[in-house]
Amino acid sequence: MIKEQYSNEQLPNELSSVFTELQVSKHLRQAGIRKSFGFSCTYLFQLVFCLIFHQKNWFNLFISKKNDCYPGKDTVYRFLYHSKFAWRKFLLHFSEATIQKVSILTSKNRPKVLIIDDSTFDRNRSKNVELLARCFDHASLKMRFYKGFRMFILGWSDGHTFMPIDFSLLSSKTSTINGMNEKIEKRCSGYKRSTEALQSAPNQIPAMIDRALSNGIEASYVLMDTWFTQQPLIQAIVEQGLDVIGMVKNAKQRYNVNGQRLSLKQLYRSATPLQGKKGLRHTDERTLGGLFYDLCDEVNELDWAVALQQLIELLQDVLKKTNKQTQQLLNNQLSQWVAGLPSYIRAYLPNLVCES
Template sequence: MNIVPHHHHSCEAASSKIQRFFAEFHVGQILRSCNAYKLRGFAVMAIFLVAFEAAFQRRSFYQRKKDASESIPFERDTFYRFLNSCAIHWRKFTLLLGMAIIQKAIAPLTSGARRNVLIIDDSLFSRNRSKKVELLARVYDHVSGTYMKGFRMLTLGWSDGNTFLPLSHCLLSSSSKQQQLQGASEDVDPRSNGGKQRKLAQCKAPEVVLTLLQEAREAGAPAQHVLFDSWFCSPASLHQIHELGYDV
């Protein structure tokens, strides 16, 4: 007699909640607007659902496929080909999804007099054991005061004082070729979303900050102020952010 593990029921419950979340916030439409189309084979939503569930179940694709192969009809090549697609604009996806959550779930419960803000911060994304990761660089860690292999993860978030939502992000390599341990792939079309993301990753942080703020502005993020650490602050940056319509 087979025994159904306890985590199987909890995974099914989580999957049901995720599917309701997808339906409520029209995740399928957002994916299509970000160039995530079905070219052949399995539906995009079926593959994305598996990727989304992984963040909550903390189990790799291999483990899930091994434990419940009947629930995942596609193989790992299909899964990773979707995640590595250079056509999909993932930064736009997180921004549009965050905006949908703000407009439908948060704004109706929030006073119009409340001051909303955009928050920018960076943190170390360490990859010390990696050797061949694309655009891997030597990055200075301000906490330990040493250089490490990895990236700077620049994150743009929104807050109304009670709730924080990440809207966009960019993994920063180094703008100096001398600090880069690996270059960008030559097989990626620079005109594609993946190519543009690789180019942005090699820009300096203040330039990337302005790009993320401009995208949030165009998406209609409801905010009057931008908050960040003092090291982001320079007269040129303050002037450019003010031109976008934000106080700092």
């Protein structure tokens, strides 16, 4: 874990470089997440962020033998529950900057979409959480009730990468266990989030999409499931310049197609069928790549460690056919490269550099 001093240096190398590359501290400051004294917000954020990799929560860390190395639990809880910290703004700016880096590596012609979905956020052991509600889990096989919230998420994807860009914890006006905190300042982010928690999900979607688009996040479609694919919401999204792809319920509504009013089953039968897997087998042009993988079963079983060893051994065989000066130069370069690798990779590469 991270101790108080030199917290940036005590992050794992992989995380330290990621925090620097993605400018986490900058986005925290932009969201108003800063402190005037005590532990810095960046240090506390890194501390909480690393807990998941140690499979611990803050309580387990606090009662451990190393609790003297870390801040008190009140410091961390105040950081997490501060009503003036705009965590949603932090996520939006952080995701937008990360998407810009990802977009450079992908084709401009690749479709980009916004995805809307919700999931359960259990707080079954909680008693005094603000706006705690009794919610129904419609996605579970048990069809159960639970104490907590609905986690409503807006995400971005290009087909390979998914980035959450906005979220909202939804409570319920009719099933609320605890009410809203009346002492909270009405101008802060916490009060705004509390009032939004009592709104329905479809009412929040247009505002969430507008925040994403206004911050430079590009998308052509919005994907959603049957819970959100309703005519008023579709119209609101289309007015924002996006098309909607969603699952629909088999209800009584009719769809106007070329002047005809069709039910969902009739609409499905009238749609042009796509080419299936069987048709692709007979029409797709065969490639040597597919034939190669069909004939070479060992390719599927080759892990990265064995592959790396074989590549370096192949390089050494080629070096033996060169002069001594070239061998010495490339061996030195290879030694420096191996020395710079993480220890868990170096462990797979014993005695790789041969002596000239």
